[in-house]
Amino acid sequence: AQKITQTQPGMFVQEKEAVTLDCTYDTSDPSYGLFWYKQPSSGEMIFLIYQGSYDQQNATEGRYSLNFQKARKSANLVISASQLGDSAMYFCAMSQSGGSYIPTFGRGTSLIVHP
Amino acid sequence: EPEVTQTPSHQVTQMGQEVILRCVPISNHLYFYWYRQILGQKVEFLVSFYNNEISEKSEIFDDQFSVERPDGSNFTLKIRSTKLEDSAMYFCASSERRAGTGRNQPQHFGDGTRLSIL
Numbered sequence: 001a002q003k004i005t006q007t008q009p010g011m012f013v014q015e016k017e018a019v020t021l022d023c024t025y026d027t028s029d030p031s032y033g034l035f036w037y038k039q040p041s042s043g044e045m046i047f048l049i050y051q052g053s054y055d056q057q058n059a060t061e062g063r064y065s066l067n068f069q070k071a072r073k074s075a076n077l078v079i080s081a082s083q084l085g086d087s088a089m090y091f092c093a094m095s096q097s098g099g100s101y102i103p104t105f106g107r108g109t110s111l112i113v114h115p
Numbered sequence: 116e117p118e119v120t121q122t123p124s125h126q127v128t129q130m131g132q133e134v135i136l137r138c139v140p141i142s143n144h145l146y147f148y149w150y151r152q153i154l155g156q157k158v159e160f161l162v163s164f165y166n167n168e169i170s171e172k173s174e175i176f177d178d179q180f181s182v183e184r185p186d187g188s189n190f191t192l193k194i195r196s197t198k199l200e201d202s203a204m205y206f207c208a209s210s211e212r213r214a215g216t217g218r219n220q221p222q223h224f225g226d227g228t229r230l231s232i233l
Contacts, residue, residue: 043226043229044224044227046224047223091157102163104160105159107156107157
């Protein structure tokens with residue numbers, strides 16, 4: 001069974017500073033994918049970044065980067081130069097290539113960016 | 116950029132009634148999904164659909180639920196005899212390939228339908 005854990009229910013960051021949102025996972029499948037989604041207060045789910053288990057380099061997408069530590073089974077999202085519009089819920093998700101491929105979501109972290 | 120479209124954005128229904136939630140996936144996507152998110156909780160998988168049939172479903176997706184792709188563009192979720200606990204945000208998603216297989220195969224989500232059962 002796959003499991004995603006996001007231990008930070010809420011995070012606060014000052015505008016223009018960097019913030020790290022934690023995500024740990026548990027799987028016995030060697031092939032898997034990790035995703036981060038953003039959910040603003042309006043409710044939509046926005047895909048941010050993807051990391052494959054065999055990717056050699058950490059994924060980056062603009063101000064988003066994924067700090068992938070395979071041995072620790074962690075896939076933390078780093079947001080650099082936070083903006084007020086980054087205030088939202090952030091969900092980590094994992095899918096496996098073997099067995100059920102359906103992504104499993106963590107409980108989410110609420111990020112509030114202060115001016 | 117192409118996007119997944121869901122209608123209506125908000126549906127209010129009396130308990131016991133049937134509702135149909137509609138989704139138009141991205142046109143070249145082959146895999147379709149429904150998720151739900153009860154207020155303040157995590158996103159839960161309901162069902163996936165590929166090649167005109169259900170490929171996987173969760174324990175939540177019981178006989179009360181059904182999905183259909185009535186034409187080449189729409190993907191619907193029907194909830195029969197709705198209960199108060201069915202109140203949630205329902206998300207449709209689609210992906211070009213099976214989700215999670217290979218680089219950059221995310222699911223693209225619609226904006227959701229907020230279902231309120233009275």
